[in-house]
Amino acid sequence: MGLIDIGAEPTSRDTFNAFIEQLRDRLGVDHAAYAGMDHAGSDIRGFVTYPGAWIEHYQQNEMASKDPTLRLASRSIAPLDWARAAAICEGDRVMLEASDFGLPRNGVTVPVRGPFGDIGMLSVSAHGSPEQWKKQFAHIRSDLQSMAVYLHDRVVQSFTDQNPAMRPLMSQREIEILQWIAVGKTQRDVGTILSISDRTVEVHLRSARTKLSALTTTQAVARAIESRLINPR
Amino acid sequence: MIIIVDALNRHKYTTLVDRMFQLRAQVFGGRLGWDVQVENGREIDQYDSLDPAYVIGVNAAGDVVSCVRALQTTGPHMLSDVFSAILGDEPPLRSPTLWESTRFCVDTKRLARGRGPGSISDATAELMIGSLEYAMSSGIDDIVTVIDPVMDKVLKRSNNAPYDYVGSTVQMGKVPALAALLDCTQERIDRVRDFANIPHDVFAGPEELARFTDAGLLSQSNSVGRELTVDYLWAQFDAAKTVDEVAAVYRMWMDLFSKGLVESAPPESLTSRHVA
Incomplete structure (x- = not known):
């Protein structure tokens, strides 16, 4: 997929920063940002591609706790379009x-709910008209969902020194x-061997990929x- | 029509959500005899506190006629816990593009048999279309849904057969439950639409969305109440035979008007007509 493999241990802050930049480029958006916290909300981590001036302003004014995109997305199961957030928090x-x-x-902002009550949020944003954005989002949403869970799981695992037994x-x-x-079988072969549909193979493979980061x-x-x-073999 | 209620707009739709919990009590606690907690006529469990999304079917009068609940499979959900027996204690599927749907039901008491608008099959199809379209627009590829064998038959009959199942059918209380897989694809949606003859958008438009908020429903019920009260007052006037009786109705109308329970004061012309 042309992204750094952060599923392999260990993962440093620099790697996550590099990953978020690659993710931005790969999805063809202008910015990407990740924020995640453990179940207590005490340990918050963030990796962003925003300009330094905004990061500084955001941190100085402790905006993470007020940011409506984060506050609302953390309670949504579906990706939260910023237009909806803006309508709610005019x-x-x-x-x-x-x-x-x-x-x-x-x-x-794509919310990720982890198994331990941990929550992660991956935001991407782009300049242009709302119509362009609608098209672009429809195009990237599936990849975005996968990347969000992938990144979030790795961040949570890195900051809690979790033992592998805690993995799904x-x-x-x-x-x-x-x-x-x-052993070299295609997805279709596997379906035939196990007498299940292609789609069943796919849904289990997707789950396996998620669980294995x-x-x-x-x-x-x-x-x-x-x-x-x-x-x- | 279908309304999506999640943690972000739930404060505006507490009446609908409450009606939904009552429908769930009636269906799962009553008709199906599932092992669920019903308190004060409402079926609510711990997953309702996890900020799920609800797909709610509403009729023109604002009654909840169908509903279903969606949760992400990356975090806590029913198959990872309460329904784990269905999976034979195997770990559940976990995927960013897979949602779990539970508590799928329709109000068989309020809906008619047969087909067409206002029927059970129409409400079921509308809820299916709404759920699949909402999931698809959220980037979801598949839904794993916990249902009973009757619902499984309904799915198959309505051109919406699951493409597979996970785990096996196990007894949950009085009835068996199973977990079915549905792809969120345009092909499936089209099949359901064709079968049920529903070509139109199933989602509530801006006007309907406003009408079914708590404020909207309250003003609706108030205006219905006011009309009834005015009808009643007119009837009392017509029935009044003496000046004293007319005066009594007049005082009652004034009293209701001063409390804001009817919109207009008693018409003078009418009083004089009766007195004359």
Whole structure:
């Protein structure tokens, strides 16, 4: 996918910063920003591509706790378009000032709910007309969802020194499918072998990738071999 | 029509949400006999406090006729906990593009049999279309839905058969439950639309959205109440035979008017007509 593989340990702050820049470029947006916190909301981490002046202003005024895109998205299960946030919080200071600093008005914040009550939010934004933005978002939303969970899981794992046992467990079906992929079968082959539809294979593979913090199936297979979930042949 | 209620707009739709909890009590606690907690005529569980999204079907009168609840599978949801028996204690699917849908139901008491507007099958199809379109526009590819075998049959009959299942059918209280997979694709939506003959947009427009907020529903019920009161007062006037009776109705009308319970004062012309 042309992104740094942050699923492999260990991951430093620099790697996350590099990842968020690559994510921005890959999705063709102007800015990307991630904010995540543990279940208590005590440990907050952020990685952003915003201009230094805005970051400084944002931090000085402790805007993270007031930012409506974060506050609202953390309670949404669907991606929150900034147009909806603006309609709910009309005349909000953070949003007005962001636009004074030249930040794009078009944007979306994708909320991620983790298994331990942790919450992550990945925002991307772009200049241009609302119509252009609508099209662009429809085009990138699926990748954006995957990247958001991928990044969030890795950030949470990095800041709590979690042991691998805390990672989501794989099901027998997921392991079985990965094992067949590892020996060179295509998704279609696997479906035929297991007498299940292509789409069932796909939904389990996607879940396996998510649980293994992998953006691609190749990464997932490598990770599964590494952790001895499956055997290399 | 369909209204999406989540944590961001829930404060505006507390009446609808309350009616939804009552419908769930009637269906899951009553008709289906599921092992759910019903308190004060409402079925509410711990997942309702996790800021889920609800897809709610509403009729023109503002009654909740159908509903379903959606949660992300990346965080806590029912298959990762309460419904884990369905998966035979295997870990649940976890994916950013997979939502879990639970508490899918329609009001079979309020809706008619057969087909067409106002029927059970129409409300069911509308809720399906609404759920699938809402999920799709949120970047969701698939839904894993916890249902009973009857709903499974309904899905199959309405050209909306699950493409697969996870786990197996297990007993939950008095009835069995299972987890089905549905793809959120235009092809599936079109099939349901064709079958149910629903070509129109199922989502409430801006006017309807305003009409079904707490404020909108309150003003509606007030205006209905006011009309009834005025009808009643006119009837009393017509029935009044003596000057004293007319005066009594007149005083009652004035009293209601001063309390804001009717919109206009008693018409003078009418009083004089009766007195004459």
